[in-house]
Amino acid sequence: MASSGTAAKTKREDLRAYLDRNFPRLSENLPDAAVGPMNVAFQGWRRMGYFRYLIAAALMATIPWLMDNDILPLLQGGYGINVLFTTGYWILLTLGLSVVVGMAGLLDLGYVAFFMLGAYTTALMTDSGGPDQWHLVTWSPWVVLPFAVIVAMAAGFILGVPTLRLRGDYLAIVTLGFHEIVRQSANNLTITNGSRGIAQIPSPVIDLPFWKLEFGLDAEYHWWFLLIPSILLAVIMIRHLDDSRVGRYWAAIREDEVAAAAMGVPVTKMKVLAFVIGASVSGVAGWIYAIKFGYIAPNSFPLLLSILVLCAVVIGGLGSIAGAVLGAILVTTLPEIVRELSGSEEVFGFDIEAGRIAVFGVLLIIVMIYRPGGLLAAQRRRTELQEAGAADGVVTILAADDTGASDTEGDPSDQQVKTRDADLWDVQKKGDE
Amino acid sequence: MDCNPGLIGPALITGLILGSLYALIALGYTMVYGVLKLINFAHDAVFAFGAVSTWYILGQVFGLVGPQSGLTLVIVLLAFLMIGGLASGGVAVGLERVAYRPLRKRHAARLSYLISAIGASFFATYMLQQDFLPFMLGPGPRQYPNVIEAGAAGFSFSLMNVRVTGPRLLVVVAAFVCFFILDRLINKTSTGRSIRALSEDPVAAQLMGVNVDRVIVTTFFVGGFFGGVAGALYGTLFGSIAWNLGFIPGIKAFTAAVLGGIGNIRGAMLGGLLLGLIENGSTICIGPEWKNVIAFTMLPLVLIFRPTGIMGERIGG
Known part of the structure; x- marks a missing residue:
């Protein structure tokens, strides 16, 4: 790409x-x-250029209609539209995390913290909750949207600047801690109403002289129409970034940070940028989540959610936009489809809601071993996850000496060629055959 | 911010007890990091299995519920710690087989190890939440066998306004004994020498004939063993366990390992005790509901100001 x-x-x-x-x-x-x-x-x-996105929007817009008319085989009626909405904001989350983990190669385990900040900003800046609820301001949800995004981005910046200098695997656990810090703070503070959360977050209203619409008042699919432009804009933004110098910087950092720095890539700046971009998308997701459900509480954002979003990104395909979308669809709809097909809450004595996490856990291991790029791997990344990270020292060296059941094909020099230049490798392979 | 000096004593004692527990768990993180230079994200599940296995084998199979005394108590306690340790050590070795070794053979990138370890951790943890096999905990909390009398009838004395009961004392004593054993093991035996060699210079260690796979398995087992001992102690200390018991102690123990200097065994011990004291010391001035926030804030602070931790990153200490 x-x-x-x-x-x-x-x-x-x-x-x-x-x-x-x-x-x-x-x-x-x-x-x-x-x-x-x-x-x-x-x-x-x-x-067609950008016209493609309009076609995609039109196709996406027909989904609720297809559901209503029983044309889509599963997830029909009012229940299906909720699954559709969940899938929609999940796609936003996976797109954002895909930038951070897939493109810049930073393992962020607390990504949902930004989502949560977006949702809480929305709740605190609109006319939500009871009379004793603390508000920053009480504005219309439309006005609050940029603030939700800015707060999420600022949090990404504040977390990113000190921590992104750290070695990669420390970052994972710092972000994990960050998620817990944000969640427990929301749980303990009085202005966020503690564990009871904030209710009655108002729905946005379109109030034009010729058209008046309150979202979610007549039909649930309004929310989906709010998600379509968000998703497409996120896709356009991420695709452009990935195709630009920034995307190439990210790839360089992900593949070999030391080499990238030596070649003049502003490593920390680009990492922070990836964090901020990822956070901005989840800020939008948080805004939509808050106004759709009208109620948020610290327990709506468990750490599990962060990990599940990561599962979706990894299974779908690291760094690939299509992969992120596919991952979100799989993680949100698969359990629902299994539930619908089996007609009960349990399959083989396995509770679907909780059991799916065990299943995704196994999938993560399998994907990492057999298809490290994910189901829809991005071409640029396809080979590099198998790469013998020369800078990573011990892992490589330890592995390289295993004389036993080593199942890497060819001799070490082949491996080198394969990792250095994927395209060249493909050409060579074709020549051989 | 209204500080209550009366809480200093309790904070110190509680900090020491919980800190010992964190230190024991931190040993597992620090050993694996020392050898593989990777964070073993699944160590929280390994720790949880220490509690679950003892709960199942001693509580459910042998039906130990009431407090024991005399020689029986000593035997039961030893059995507790051994079963917890062996079960967790076994889980840790299995984890290495399933989630780490295939990746090592395939020359995977660092990110892959972290992700597959997270997968393993979530698989193990959420299997415990199910209930179709007898040892699974199910969604609710479970009563842990209370072999030591912790109530008024049992052994206890008062220290700085805190009642030190049997389980509380046991945690601290066991942690220090474990630490002593491990320190001997690492610094005085040939296995320990292999581990140190591998962590210091893997290439040279291999050239000198160190069997890499075996040393890695040993490291996982030893780290898992002490994690399992910590799991059994956790159950004895709190009296009830739930399927997600490993999560919060897991992150805190990791913080402790980093605080002391990850890869460094004495550092893990020191870091664990320090973290316990810091988070409980914070309750003197701030409400106890902020304890976790304080503990998690420690991690970025340490990493920013002293990334190698207090004692540096050498495994031998």
């Missing part, structure tokens, strides 16, 4: 070249007769 921006400008890439680059194995199996006709559609799709 990385080079697609520049490549498209000089010469439009045809489908075969695209497949070769992104799905080499699939491309080998597809005959020209199949690729040729599809190429027309592919070129057309490419030529």
